[in-house]
Amino acid sequence: MGDSFRAMVIREIEGKPRAGFEDLTLADLPDNDVLVEISHSSVNYKDGLAITGKGRIARRLPMVAGVDLAGTVVDSRDPAWTAGDRVIVNGWGLSETEWGAFTRYQRLKPGHLTRLPAGFSPAEAMAIGTAGYTAALCVLALEEHGALADHPGEVLVTGAAGGVGSVAVALLAALGHRVTASTGRPQERDFLTRLGAAAIIDRAELSAQGKPLQAERWSAAVDSVGSHTLANVLAQVRYGGAVAACGLAQGADLPATVLPHILRGVALLGVDSVMAPQSRRARAWDFLDRHLDRKKLAGLTVTAPMSALPDLAQKIVAGQLRGRTVIEIS
Numbered sequence: 489m490g491d492s493f494r495a496m497v498i499r500e501i502e503g504k505p506r507a508g509f510e511d512l513t514l515a516d517l518p519d520n521d522v523l524v525e526i527s528h529s530s531v532n533y534k535d536g537l538a539i540t541g542k543g544r545i546a547r548r549l550p551m552v553a554g555v556d557l558a559g560t561v562v563d564s565r566d567p568a569w570t571a572g573d574r575v576i577v578n579g580w581g582l583s584e585t586e587w588g589a590f591t592r593y594q595r596l597k598p599g600h601l602t603r604l605p606a607g608f609s610p611a612e613a614m615a616i617g618t619a620g621y622t623a624a625l626c627v628l629a630l631e632e633h634g635a636l637a638d639h640p641g642e643v644l645v646t647g648a649a650g651g652v653g654s655v656a657v658a659l660l661a662a663l664g665h666r667v668t669a670s671t672g673r674p675q676e677r678d679f680l681t682r683l684g685a686a687a688i689i690d691r692a693e694l695s696a697q698g699k700p701l702q703a704e705r706w707s708a709a710v711d712s713v714g715s716h717t718l719a720n721v722l723a724q725v726r727y728g729g730a731v732a733a734c735g736l737a738q739g740a741d742l743p744a745t746v747l748p749h750i751l752r753g754v755a756l757l758g759v760d761s762v763m764a765p766q767s768r769r770a771r772a773w774d775f776l777d778r779h780l781d782r783k784k785l786a787g788l789t790v791t792a793p794m795s796a797l798p799d800l801a802q803k804i805v806a807g808q809l810r811g812r813t814v815i816e817i818s
Contacts, residue, residue, distance in 0.1 A: 495591035496797055498538060498551045505546055507539040507553060518587050520595040521566040524575060526559035528610045529589040530617035531800045531813040532651060533737065538583050539801035547584050554589030555582045556617040558610035566598040574604040578618045579762035590794060592818045602769055607777035614814045615789040616776060619651025622761040624772040626710045626732035627659050629757045635730035636665065641707035644668050644721060647737055649676040649810045652712040657683045658784045670694055676810055683784055694720045695738060700745040715739030722748045722756065730755040788812055
């Protein structure tokens with residue numbers, strides 16, 4: 489174990505959060521009970537906002553960025569974890585209120601750790617990451633509501649070329665549903681078709697202000713975009729259908745009415761991955777293990793070193809990354 493190691497640290501400089509690489513030691517880490525050596529992380533939209541400063545993600549400064557990690561326990565003061573245990577962490581306030589993943593070593597709270605699912609390598613688990621795990625939670629929410637089994641038809645995925653969207657497309661296609669992918673990147677048509685999308689529409693069809701009630705098109709939807717896009721999706725869902733909403737890439741507003749809900753019984757299912765209980769996480773990871781095609785996972789994943797984070801953060805915020813990007817930490 490070296491004396492120092494690199495980390496992506498956010499500090500307040502001239503009243504604004506600024507991210508940059510720094511050298512840390514174990515003495516700099518928080519006094520949590522489990523020390524983990526991190527091997528892999530990933531790049532999520534929230535990471536892009538935190539590193540670029542285009543969103544105030546970190547609520548405590550200084551802060552080590554990074555919301556996902558996979559690694560190995562080095563030392564533990566908690567009896568639930570011992571040296572050599574392979575673990576993952578998704579969410580739990582990492583990069584917001586808890587020091588995060590873009591560092592070789594991190595001390596973490598025992599309750600935030602999940603054992604690495606047996607079906608995945610650390611790199612594969614981070615290829616899934618928060619985005620893919622959130623996609624699984626969305627599909628599970630639609631299944632539990634009955635929107636997929638009770639109302640067969642086309643299922644829409646917005647932001648389909650992104651991290652959540654690409655995994656959602658692959659999962660829904662694997663379950664036998666006809667998936668329509670909405671994207672602003674027509675060059676990703678082949679990519680989305682390989683994941684299982686049966687049809688692709690331009691995001692412009694959904695992103696402008698529309699009527700509160702529109703022609704019924706979708707039996708269900710996974711939305712990571714929000715704002716006018718989500719409002720239009722709700723207005724187009726068929727009677728008794730549902731939308732699982734998990735993101736706000738277009739905006740946090742929802743310029744909609746109650747008409748789809750009270751005239752068509754459409755449900756809006758909010759999906760949170762950050763504070764989901766361990767029982768819910770276990771179900772999502774089991775769902776991914778059973779239904780996510782590993783070849784498709786590899787096809788939507790690229791790998792980069794931690795030194796590439798500043799450039800990758802700019803690209804993901806600008807909507808220029810597709811699929812999932814794994815970061816090799818050590």
